Amino acid sequence: MPQRAKKAGTAKIRSAAFRRIRADHSSELAEDYVELIADLIDEKGEARGSEVAMRLGVANATVVKTLKRLQDSGLVTQEPYRSIFLTGDGWKMAEDGRRKHKIVEGFLLALGISEETARIDSEGIEHHVSEETLRAMARFLARKGS
Amino acid sequence: MPQRAKKAGTAKIRSAAFRRIRADHSSELAEDYVELIADLIDEKGEARGSEVAMRLGVANATVVKTLKRLQDSGLVTQEPYRSIFLTGDGWKMAEDGRRKHKIVEGFLLALGISEETARIDSEGIEHHVSEETLRAMARFLARKGS
DNA sequence: ATGGAAGTTTAGCATTGGCTAAACCTATTG
């Protein structure tokens, strides 16, 4: 066994966290899209790509390309020049996103964070909390939020 | 003004959260790399690319390519077939990462989360907490952690 | 001293998620 000998035991375990992060990242964008589309449908009756682009702060063309991927994943349906619809799976993901989002944002507020910051931080944190952490946040919220 | 009229007022404000998320994501990988390299140097005296790859759970070639970018950003220095060093900026970023990471992980533990989950969730959350939220977590920690 | 096993880099590919500019529809309005 020439050169340095590695223990390599702990490393595999340690890498689990980073693997989860990479998995989270690959679903994150989809979650934000479907949640946003659900909001638009509820608020305005329809979801237009340009409105999605505006709220996300990206170019129209970016949204078009991403929606094509979401369509391939079976989360949305659309026809050219028409508004966007969610599939059953799309609605399910949107509802789950809303649930997580609400817990995380409510938790941050209960912790004493300002509304502005809670809104911004929760948008990122929501994608990286396990169910266990979510439960703990909900518990804290129930106890505190009389 | 044909077709639908957009209000376009609230959208720009709302998009700020998503812009921050995208910014967070682009610094996230660099933060994890330098923190990991700092840990390896402290633990083993040197940081080898293959060890970084193992702990992150990615291929060696991926680490080589990423380290090249980090070198261009002035965070690490390296020579072919040799171990990796951090620049001053690299150490600064690593220290700041450790600080945040410790607060977030400690906070989750104080909230009653299991060690395993706290370790995993904090690895993702750490990159999406503002200083305001970090302060609130530290406060909670100080109050609770007798 | 040196052969070769093991560690490291290079080459080449794929996907995601951004962008701008140009082409293309749609629907309001005159």
Add this chain to the structure above:
DNA sequence: CAATAGGTTTAGCCAATGCTAAACTTCCAT
């Protein structure tokens, strides 16, 4: 009912982050 403003898509570009297979170094053991 037709022109056209304005919303939408296409085309083509780029950077980041992953992978595998092949080439290349290093350094230990003989």
